[in-house]
Amino acid sequence: MTQSRPFVADGAAGIVLPPPRTPAPREAPALNWGVIAPGRVATEFVKALRNHTAQKVVAVGSRDAERARAFAERFDIPAAYGSYAELLRDDRVDIVYVASPHSGHFEHALRAIEAGRHVLVEKAFTRNAREAEELIEAARRRGVFLMEAMWTRFLPHIDVVRQVLDAGLLGEVHTVLADHGQAMEPAPAHRLFAPELAGGALLDLGVYPVSFASLVLGPFASVTAVGTKAFTGVDGQASIVVTTASGAHGVLNTTLFARTPTTASISGSRARLEIDGSFYGPAWVRLIGRDDRTIDRFVPEQRDGGLCYQAAEAARCVSAGRLESDLMPLAETLRIMHVLDTVRRDLGVTFPGE
Incomplete structure (x- = not known):
């Protein structure tokens, strides 16, 4: 069972990270x-x-x-x-x-x-x-x-994040930061550089920080992006700023040109959460106070095989006769695809047949 491990700093007693509610994957119907x-x-x-x-x-x-x-x-x-x-x-x-x-x-x-x-x-x-x-x-x-x-949406540390947000432990959320960059060797035949295969950083890597920001902030009021194309014309790098109606910002980056920290953070008026790289896989979560001291931390017990959680969720839904998951609703998937379309328009990137 994955658990939270209290690490309480002076003056922060009583504020702790909740344990994840994620069911054991092995218990899902086969x-x-x-x-x-x-x-x-x-x-x-x-x-x-x-x-x-x-x-x-x-x-x-x-x-x-x-x-x-x-x-x-x-x-x-x-x-x-x-x-x-x-x-x-x-x-x-x-x-x-x-x-x-x-x-x-x-x-x-x-x-x-x-x-x-x-x-x-x-x-x-x-x-x-x-x-x-x-x-x-x-x-x-x-x-x-x-x-x-x-797969990120179904991992235990993300359930911890959900509970923190629902409980308002961070206060009013103002800023979300997330990045995902990998240093890819430029090769025309590689699918990430091939326009006909919908290559580029955004759909393969950038979807993670965009999806994370959507999870935290909800629907975006605005999406703005700048970027650099790779030598084949696909998006090689994109920096994206999203805003919400309440004025919160998400600052997101993705690139094929460099290995980035692949971390994420959520900063609120009371505290912030930091998720170590790679934030999109099983990861540590730290709750940090306004004095920059660590209040509490969550350490996942299972660091491998993270794809099992999404399969278990699908199996539970199918066995219960459900046609979609509350953890990754189809409306949310569609919203994210619209955001990715907007980013590509800002970058001037289209795929063959569009």
């Missing part, structure tokens, strides 16, 4: 999963399911049959298919995890929805808000569960 696109992310997802949940992966589909077979052998998955269509015809599959690059999310998730499968779609949900709207409408017509796999 579903039969099919995995689309057995790449790096799918590998980490299946490892997390095997090590930390009761979920069962029963099929994997790839455009390359040999790749599917190798993945199935590695993880003892019963069925391997050389096409996504074959996987979707397997009636053992309750829910599909779409692990392809985000340029393929719309097509692959739509196929799964039309096949009557529940769907967990890797972030970023789609290339743009128009595609997101179509997926959501299709899932509602078909009556299947749909959720963005923004």
Whole structure:
């Protein structure tokens, strides 16, 4: 069980971080999963399911049959298919995890929805808000569960953050800071530099700080961005300022050009929270007073396999007959996609076919 560890400073007695309410992933009802696109992310997802949940992966589909077979052998998955269509015809599959690059999310998730499968779609949900709207409408017509796999939203330390905000421990929130930058070698063939694959920093990395700011601040009143394009024309770096109707600000950065601290903070009139890098994965949280002293800290007991929490949430929702999650509602996913569209417009970046 992940717990808060009190670390009370002078004059701060009585202000402590609450323990997370996150259910144990292994206790979630077991579903039969099919995995689309057995790449790096799918590998980490299946490892997390095997090590930390009761979920069962029963099929994997790839455009390359040999790749599917190798993945199935590695993880003892019963069925391997050389096409996504074959996987979707397997009636053992309750829910599909779409692990392809985000340029393929719309097509692959739509196929799964039309096949009557529940769907967990890797972030970023789609290339743009128009595609997101179509997926959501299709899932509602078909009556299947749909959720963005923004794994951060389901982690224990984020539940601690939610409770702190709900309890008003920080006072009035004024500023949110968050960044995510990775130093990527410039290679035209790499998907993050390929316009035809919806490359760039924003959808792959920047979605994390944008989603975090949305979680903390709620809907934005304004979104403004400046940036620098990479040599292929995709967004290489973006700095984003968001505001709320109450006057709070979020200052967010993403880049392909440098490894940044990947930290986040929430500053209020009474105290602030700091989340160590990488803030979007299982991380420490510190509650810090106005005197800059640490009042309390939360340390997650589980630092690996963080993708298990999103799978467990999906399994709980599907088993309960729910079509979306309160922790990552579809309306929230759609709002974030609209924000990302706005940022790309400010940067002058469009994808082929838009």
